[in-house]
Amino acid sequence: MKIGVVVFPGSNCDHDCQYIFQDVLGQKVEMVWHKETLRPGLDAILLPGGFSYGDYLRTGAIARFSPVMTAVKAFANKGGLVMGICNGFQILLEAGLLPGVMLRNTSLNFICKDVFVKVENAATRFTNHCESGQVLKIPIAHADGNYYTDPVTLGGIKANAQVVFRYCTAEGKVTPEANPNGSLDNIAGIMNAEGNVLGMMPHPERCAETVLGNEAGRLIFLSMLETLHKPQLTVV
C-alpha cells in the first residue's frame, strides 16, 4: 500500500502521519510537496495537520490553491481515499471537497487535550474496524475546530449518515459539556456523500502506539488499510 502525505508550507503533522503509516504500520509513504502533482500509484492521500500558510486569513484558505490540490480533487472525484486531519480537514472544507466551514473555537483559545468522540457511522471506509457507537479517546489540538454549516446542508449530511464522529463524554453521551469548541451538533468529523473523503479534527496519528499510552487512533488507519484490500498488510 502506498500512502501520499501532502506537505503544504506550514504543515507540521506530516512527519507524524508518515511515521504512523511507514514505521508503525509498515506501509509505503510518499511525501508530496504542494507545488508538485500526485504521481501515479498512490492508494490514499492524507492531508496532515499543521498551520498551512500560518493559518493566515482563514484556516486552509490559501492552501486550497496549492498546485497539488487540483490533483487531489481529481483523485477524490475518481473515488480515491482522501483523509484530512485537523488543518487537512480545514483545507478540504475550503476546497469544497467537504461541506461547511470552520469557525474559531468558542473559547478563542487553542485547545490541546484528549477528547472523546463517538463513532456515529462504523460502516465507512475509515471506521470499519470500529463498532457503531464506540467511544474513542483521541487528542485535539486546534484553534479553529468550530464546525458550521447551514441548516439545509446539516440536514443533508445527517440524513446521509455523513457525520462520522461527534464529541461525547467518556460514557458516549453527546452533550454540550463534551463539546470542546462549539462545533455544530458536536461534529468532530464528516465524510462526503460518496464516502471516500473524510475530514476530522481529532488527531488519530497521535494515539496509535503503545508507547504513547493510547492506541485508539490505530482503528482508523487499520480501517483505511482494510478498505484498500491489500492482503500483505503487516502490522509491526
Place this chain on the structure above:
Amino acid sequence: MKVKIHVTLKQGILDPQGKAIEHALDSLGFKNTANMRVGKYMEVDVNEPDRAKADAQVKAMCEKLLANTVIEDYRYELQ
C-alpha cells in the same frame, strides 16, 4: 490605486470572537454595548489604471480568496 476591503460575517452566523469581546467589554464595565461583530479590514495597492478592470479584479480577489462567501460578505472601495 489603493483599495479598501471589508470582509464581515453574514448575518445569523455565529461570531465567537465578537461574543468574547462583548463579554470582555462587559466585564470592563462597558455594560451598554451589544451586537459586537468582528470582521476583517484590508488595504492593498492594485496597480491597474483602468478603473473598471481594477473593480473586476478586486471582486475576483474577494470571491476567490479574501472572503469565504459561504459565511462572509465583502465590500470594497477603490480610491
Place this chain on the structure above:
Amino acid sequence: MKVKIHVTLKQGILDPQGKAIEHALDSLGFKNTANMRVGKYMEVDVNEPDRAKADAQVKAMCEKLLANTVIEDYRYELQ
C-alpha cells in the same frame, strides 16, 4: 448607536498575514497587488444617547481592549 471601528497595524510593523495573503494573490495570478495590510473591523451598538459621552466611551474601549496601542492604531465613527 451603531459604531464602526477600524484597528490597523502601525506603520513599519511587520504584517505577516498581509505578506502571506499578498503572496497567495500573486500565485493566483493577481500579480499587480502590493502592500497588503490586514486589520480588524468591528461593528457594535452602544446604547448611549449622548454623543460626546458615546465618543469618550468608544475611545476608552479602543484604548483599553479593542486595539493594542503598542502596535496598532484605531479609528472609529459613530452613527
Place this chain on the structure above:
Amino acid sequence: MNASVITKAVLEQHKLSEEEYKKILEILGREPNWTELGMFSAMWSEHCSYKSSRIHLKKLPTTGPRVVQGPGENAGVVDIGDGLCAVFKMESHNHPSFIEPYQGAATGVGGILRDIFTMGARPIALLNSLRFGGLDNANTRHLLKGVVSGIAGYGNCMGVPTVGGEIVFNDIYALNPLVNVFCLGIAKRDKIFLGKAAGVGNPVIYFGSKTGRDGIHGATMASDSFDEEAAQKRPTVQVGDPFTEKLLLEACLELMSGDCLVGIQDMGAAGLTSSACEMASREGTGVELDLAQVPRREPGMTPYEVMLSESQERMLMVATAGREDEVIKICRKWDLDVAVIGRVTDTGKVVLTENGQVVAEVPAKALADEGPRYDRPSAPPAYQDMLQALNYDALPDVKDANAALLALLDSPTIASKRWVYEQYDHMVRTNTMVRPGSDAAVLRVKGTNKALALSVDCNARYCLLNPYEGAKIAIAECARNLACSGAEPIGVTDCLNFGNPQRPEVMWQFLLAIEGLKDACEAMNVPIVSGNVSFYNETNDLSIYPTPMIGMVGLIEPADRAVTQWFKQNGDAIILLGNTREDLGGTEYLKVLHHREQGSPPLLNLDTEKAVQACTIHLIREGLVQSAHDCSDGGLAVALAECCISGSGERLGAMVQLSLDGLRRDALLFGESQSRILLSVKPHQEERVLSLAKEAAVPAAKIGTVGGNRLVVQVAGDQRIAGCTVDQELTALHEQWARAIPRALGQD
C-alpha cells in the same frame, strides 16, 4: 562619514561609558562613524558581551564525557548515544514581554528555536519558565494571557510541542515579569553546524525574512535628521512570523542535509552585526558585506538601521564557493528571501560597503570578543540579616490543616497549570510520553530505545534568602524532577535573571548563585552546556528576586520505564524517601498562610540528595515503582494531594499516618525539606523497595496506602484531636486546585 558629533549624550544613548569609548578609539585608531558606533554599542551591551558576568561564568563546570559542545555557540550539545545528540539552550525575553506580552513571548520562542536549528538539530520540545505578579492585579492578568497565547501562537504554528515549564506568581515580578524559554532539538552527532565564517572567498548568504526597522535600540538620533516621524517609523516591538520561521527551519534542515553549508548563525540580538562579527571572530577571518544586497522591507534604511535591525526570522550562512545556486534554489523552494551579500576574507575585519562606498570597517574580534569585562563590586544587602531572621516562636502553629491545605492548593503558584498548557500543542511530533502535569516531561527519541526527560526549575524566594543555597536547590530540584521520571541528568542550561549588576547587592547575589550552581553541578556530576544572563531586571529601583532558572535534560533507558507522579492503584504502599526537618523558612506555606517571605531556605545536603535520586532512578529502572513525586512547594501534604489529584484518569485517594517526632505540625505537613520523594509501590514489592533503600543508605519509610476517594493524613503524637489532620474528599481538593487559575482570571 559624519563622525564629529559623538557627544556625551550620544554615548549615553548608546549606553557606552567614556572608558568604553576610549577603548573604541584605541581599537580603531580613529573616531567611529555612526554605524560603527552603533555596532560597538550593540555588541558591547551587557546582553551581547556579558561584560558583568563573563569572568564569573568561567567558574561553571562545562565539561564531561557526553559534552560535544559547551557554552560559546548558539546552543549546547550533549551526546545521547546511537549517533545522536541533544541540543538545548534557554533564553530570556523579559523586557519585550512586558512591553507587548504576545509578541514579546512569541519572538522569544522564535529566537530560541533558531538557536537550536542553527546547530543542525530539529527542535522537538519547548518549555518555559514564567514569573508574574499576583493575579489580583489586572495588568498581571493581561500579561499572563498575552504571554501564554504568544508562546502558544508561535510554538503551535511551528509544530514544536511545548511540553512543560513552570510559573510562579509573586508581586516582586509585577513590573518586571520573566519569560524564559527553553528549547531542545535532536541532531546527528556528525552533523552539528557551527557559526563559523570559514574559507576565504566563500560567499556570505542572507536568507529568511526581509530586514525592517524593527527593534533598533539605542540611538534614535543615528540618522542626523531625527524627528518624531523617524521615531514613528522605528517600532521597538518586533512582530513574530512563525509561518516564515517554519519555512526557515525546513529550509535550514534541507540545506544541512547536503554538504554545501560551511557555517550558519541566526540573527538574534544585534542582528546582522552580531552574526557577522561572531562568525568571523570564531574562525579568525573577516567578512565583507554589501549592504545594498540585504533584502529590505522598507525603502530608505540607513546602514545603521540595516546593521542593527532585530527583524525576526533571519539567518546568515557561509556556503562553499560555487554552490550558491543550490543554496538559492532551496531557499526559494521554501519561499524565503535569499541573497548573496558578501564573502569571507582573511583581514579579520568586518567591512561594510554600500554602492561601492565603505560605510564601516571594524575588527571582528574586537567587537565580538574583546569587549569590556568587569569585575563589579559586590556586597550583601543591608536587609539580608533581617530577611533571614525568622522567629519561629512568634509563629502560631497550624490550627486547621484542612484549611491550610486548601489555601495552598488555591495558590496559583501551586495550583494546576492546565489553563496554560492546554493552550500549547504538547503532543505534535508524537514523541510526548509524559505530557505536562508531571514532575518532568518525557519524550521518546524515535529510532532508539531511549527517552529524554526535561524540567525547568528555580525557587527564587530561596535564592533571595540565601543565593548560594537557593541556586544549589535549583539544580537539585531540577534533577530530582528528572529522577522522579526515572531519568539520569546529562546536561544543564541556565537563564540567570538578576537585577542591576551595578548594584553591589545584586552582584553579591549573582556571585553566590554562581557558586551554588557550580557546587551543585559538580556534586551531581552534570555539566552546564549553555545558558544566558539577563541583568537589569528592575523597575523603579526595585530588583526582582535573584532567579537563576535551570533547565535540565535527563536520559531514560529503556524508554518504557518512565513513570509519572500520580497514584496508580488502590492498595499500593506509599513510601517516603528522605528526612523531614523543621524547614519552614522561605516556604509557600509561610507566604500564603502567614504572609511572610522570610527565614533561611531549607538546608540541602548534596550527598543525601544524590543518594535519594540515585535510589529512585534505580528503583524505577528495576520496575519497582508505580509513581514517584518529589516534595517541593507546599511540602509533604501538597505533594500527597498532587499524587491523588494530578492524574488525568481516575483519582485515587490515600490513607497516611505521620508522626511528629518533635516537629511542629506545620513543618511536618507543609515544610519544604529537600531531598524527599514520594513513591507508590505494589504491596508485594514494599519490602524489597525498603531494603534496597536501606542498602543505599537512603532514609525510607512506609507512610500510607493508596485507596479510596479521600486524602486522609493523620498525625500521631499530636495532642490535639480536631483540626490537625487532613481529611478531604478528592473532588474538593481537585476543584480547589484545578480551577484556581481560571478562577483568579475570572474565567470560572
